[in-house]
Structure formats: structure tokens, C-alpha cells
Amino acid sequence: MISNNVKFQNLSYREMETLRLFRRDMIKAIPLVLISIPPFANYLVFVLMYFFPRQLLIRHFWTPRQQNEFQRIYHSRRAKDHAAILMGLTKAVPAVTDSRLQSRLLDLCNKVQSGAQPSVPEIQAVKGLFSGPPLGIKRLDADHMRLLCSLFFLTPWLPAFAVSHRLRGQALELLQLDRALHRLGVHELSESELRQACYLRGVDSSRLNIGECQDWLIQWLKLSNQLKESETSLLLHSMVLLSANYPKAFYL
Secondary structure (H helix, E strand, O other): OOHHHOOHHHOOHHHHHHHHHHHHHHHHHHHHHHHOOOOOHHHHHHHHHHHOHHHHOOHHHOOHHHHHHHHHHHHHHHHOOHHHHHHHHHHHHHHOOOHHHHHHHHHHHHHHHOOOOOOHHHHHOOHHHHOOOOOOOOOOOHHHHHHHHOOOOOOOOOOHHHHHHHHHHHHHHHHHHHHHHHHHOHHHOOHHHHHHHHHHOOOOHHHOOHHHHHHHHHHHHHHHOOOOHHHHHHHHHHHHHOOOOOOOOOOO
């Protein structure tokens, strides 16, 4: 809930995104505020901000060059776990009892691991596996959940129940953002909003042109728009499945 008893999911897309970014910036600013409390500590703060802008300054104080540079750094950190996440999906294949779904999940993983780009229908074909065992968000093992934390830069070293709770919260928030964005329309976004939307969902948009950003985000929404809240685990995994080999042509 937010002020005036307005629920997050009832906000417009831009209101949701503004609130999400505000929360993130406030969390990031807390350490700097604490450091500046002692007398004369503000001089130290200025020095730290100058030498560590990525770690201490919120994005509003970054130059355009820094924004691109820092985004690439952050994206490379989450991308380093892509291979392990895909391997975790592959290891789950034997636990699938339906032989047809088992084959589809294996083919999907192999396709991404080989460097190809999967289509939205190929991902949708296995969505039932992500609402219950073995890949539902409440059924994932602790090690795999900790790998998924890197997609949102969450701390992975919390107890498993806390990690699961935080991932569910992130997945539901992302699903609500997607629904609001679907209502607004991708072509209504400014360039900066478009790049931010793609980056949040797993793509290093600093390396893409506007057309590539729009194409990717449209495909993402085609997938997301068909998912239920019980299938949000697939939304998290699609941050790898759809982004690992992009930009490449979608095979629809």
C-alpha cells in the first residue's frame, strides 16, 4: 500500500516507475547520509562522492557517459550468472514428469546455451512448469534462488525463506509494471524511459539502438501479458532466456 490507500498496481506506469526508482535511490542514499552525520564529515563525503560516484551517487548525478559506463558494469555483473541459471534449468529437466514438456524445456535451454534466440511461443510452451514443481517460485531450491538474486542485485546471503520472499516481491512488481506498460504502449515511452525499461528486464540497452529496444520490449510484453501471478518464476527466468543472446532476430 502507498499513501491515500492507493495500491501500487492501480498506479499508471510512469507513477509506478517513479515510485520504484525513488525507493531504490533512497536506499542507496542512506549510507551517505549516515557518513555525513559527524561534524566536518561533509568534507569526507565530497571526497568519497568524487572518487566513488557509482557506489555513492544516485543516477541523477551521473553524467550521460557515466550512465552508460555504469550500466554496462552492472549488467556484466548480472550476466555472469546467466550460464549458471541456464544450467539450473537444465538440471531440473529430469524432475519434469511430462515427457513432452521435458523435451521442450531441454530444447529451450539448449537453444539459449548454443547462442540462439528463443521465440516467445517456445517460452510460453513451458510456462506450466513455472507455476508448480519443479520451477515454481515457491519450489526453487535455495542455490538457484540465490543465482536469480543477481538479476535484481539483491543480497543472496539471506536465509532461503527471505530470499524467496524478496524474489516473489520483485517478480510481482515487475508483472504489475508490465501490465501498466502494456496499457500505456511501448511507443509512448521516451528514449530514456525505453532504455530503462529494457535494462530493468535484463538487457544492456546502452548497446542497443531505439528500434532494437522497442522490438525487444514488445516481445517481452507479449510473453508477460500471458502470464498469471502464479507463473512469475518464468518472468524471472525470461530475464535470461530472452536477453542472453539479444540482439538477434526473433524467430516467430
